[in-house]
Amino acid sequence: MKKLKRSERLVDITQKFLYNPHKLMPLSFFAARYQSAKSSISEDIAIVNELIKNEGIGELITLPGANGGVKFIPTISKTEAEKGMQKLYELLSNGERLLPGGYLYMSDILGHPEWIKYIGKMFASAFANQKIDTIITVETKGIPLAYATASYLNIPVVIVRRDSKVTEGSVVTINYVSGSTKRIQTMSLARRALKEGSNVLIIDDFMKAGGTINGMVALVQEFNANLKGIGVFVEVDGAQERLVEDYVSLAKLSEVDEKNKEIKLERGNFFN
Amino acid sequence: MKKLKRSERLVDITQKFLYNPHKLMPLSFFAARYQSAKSSISEDIAIVNELIKNEGIGELITLPGANGGVKFIPTISKTEAEKGMQKLYELLSNGERLLPGGYLYMSDILGHPEWIKYIGKMFASAFANQKIDTIITVETKGIPLAYATASYLNIPVVIVRRDSKVTEGSVVTINYVSGSTKRIQTMSLARRALKEGSNVLIIDDFMKAGGTINGMVALVQEFNANLKGIGVFVEVDGAQERLVEDYVSLAKLSEVDEKNKEIKLERGNFFN
Numbered sequence: 001m002k003k004l005k006r007s008e009r010l011v012d013i014t015q016k017f018l019y020n021p022h023k024l025m026p027l028s029f030f031a032a033r034y035q036s037a038k039s040s041i042s043e044d045i046a047i048v049n050e051l052i053k054n055e056g057i058g059e060l061i062t063l064p065g066a067n068g069g070v071k072f073i074p075t076i077s078k079t080e081a082e083k084g085m086q087k088l089y090e091l092l093s094n095g096e097r098l099l100p101g102g103y104l105y106m107s108d109i110l111g112h113p114e115w116i117k118y119i120g121k122m123f124a125s126a127f128a129n130q131k132i133d134t135i136i137t138v139e140t141k142g143i144p145l146a147y148a149t150a151s152y153l154n155i156p157v158v159i160v161r162r163d164s165k166v167t168e169g170s171v172v173t174i175n176y177v178s179g180s181t182k183r184i185q186t187m188s189l190a191r192r193a194l195k196e197g198s199n200v201l202i203i204d205d206f207m208k209a210g211g212t213i214n215g216m217v218a219l220v221q222e223f224n225a226n227l228k229g230i231g232v233f234v235e236v237d238g239a240q241e242r243l244v245e246d247y248v249s250l251a252k253l254s255e256v257d258e259k260n261k262e263i264k265l266e267r268g269n270f271f272n
Numbered sequence: 273m274k275k276l277k278r279s280e281r282l283v284d285i286t287q288k289f290l291y292n293p294h295k296l297m298p299l300s301f302f303a304a305r306y307q308s309a310k311s312s313i314s315e316d317i318a319i320v321n322e323l324i325k326n327e328g329i330g331e332l333i334t335l336p337g338a339n340g341g342v343k344f345i346p347t348i349s350k351t352e353a354e355k356g357m358q359k360l361y362e363l364l365s366n367g368e369r370l371l372p373g374g375y376l377y378m379s380d381i382l383g384h385p386e387w388i389k390y391i392g393k394m395f396a397s398a399f400a401n402q403k404i405d406t407i408i409t410v411e412t413k414g415i416p417l418a419y420a421t422a423s424y425l426n427i428p429v430v431i432v433r434r435d436s437k438v439t440e441g442s443v444v445t446i447n448y449v450s451g452s453t454k455r456i457q458t459m460s461l462a463r464r465a466l467k468e469g470s471n472v473l474i475i476d477d478f479m480k481a482g483g484t485i486n487g488m489v490a491l492v493q494e495f496n497a498n499l500k501g502i503g504v505f506v507e508v509d510g511a512q513e514r515l516v517e518d519y520v521s522l523a524k525l526s527e528v529d530e531k532n533k534e535i536k537l538e539r540g541n542f543f544n
Binding site: 006007008010011012014015018019047048050051052055057099100101103104105106107108111112113114116117139140141143144147148150151154155156157158159161165166167168169190192193206 | 278279280282283284286287290291319320322323324327329371372373375376377378379380383384385388389411412413415416419420422423426427428429430431433437438439440441462464465478
């Protein structure tokens, strides 16, 4: 790279950090890249950090020492989180979304790039300090949320399948009991998908009694991995005997009136 | 926002564009945001554009006139595309990936945030000028590629299901014939998922004879939407009677030797 002016360095540093969240970048990397003194780079980074913090999109963390460097930790400010969630509650509480069985039609929200990024950023914020190695989700609707979260944490995703597929190679299959319907169901994960001892975060879109998530917890144990957290987008409040105890939810479906097509949503425990 | 110095404006402009690809932003938006003259903003934008172009990550396009503004179009430079693909070919041609039936284990690559972003950027580059409204994919492995592409094009994704689910509400279901196995299969899309007249891009991870993609083409027609493009990550070369004619592929599986566990990959037609 040719020698850059400060103005050009700032643009380049910004794009490097935004495109590589949670990645440690040594000052020497930037110093060599721009043929500049480390002291100048430090000043650049201070300017970038100030802006990023003021905008509420995250923070640059400096780790000292020979193996040190700077990391961009994307987070969402409380104000942004509240503002976005308020809009989401309005969208979600539209009675037209109500489906038989107390489910909600959410595919439009889960297909929308801005909502997906927003939800991903909230989960990435909530679990930023948990040293997660891998996100695990089950097909199908949790997948976009898992990937959005993973893109802010810069870690891989593994997808649990409802039935075993030829394209997964050999799999580990478990049976679990659906919490709501009490039926026995099956889920599989490719044997080579998850390393022993890895730190895992479970992400899903919807939780009633928690049977599906409970199944994923059992799979994580089956692979001798460590469960570090569970994030669900919408939980159903007051579900009889919740199978899962410790989780982060963004929204809580507190009332569903199928007859009058009325839905009431509250804040999830993310906001507690 | 308080009045910013040029250095701070540059950081902020960079993050605004990178986080909002394909979104038209009027100069007046920035002028008001920074309490600065439009002429200063134009200079800022020229600096950002120069850097972004040199880095090969895209381009800022200026549209003149009262409804004009500036848009960030993410693209991938030819050099970057070639470099990344070379690494991917090496990864993919590992004989351990070979599964019965000539399929490849690709879930690790499709779960990796950097590869996903890279593949998404390639598709977003290839279809940047097609005025796509919506990306359509079928569960499960195409989903991350569809969302990655959508995040660079800043448009929504709809997911076709293999079987109809209560959480989708009423659906349109079609039968299609699998090109390889000649079996009749089913796919469904929620009635409210796709608007009539919308411009659609199909994204999938793997194409043998093309039966699944052909099914999605039929669904797009069923919704009176316009098919604007098809992108597949890996196509199998020399598949007997290809059902799909016009598509963009990134890689071509040219030889599979199941006995000796040997795989040969070539460039897809993206590079032609």
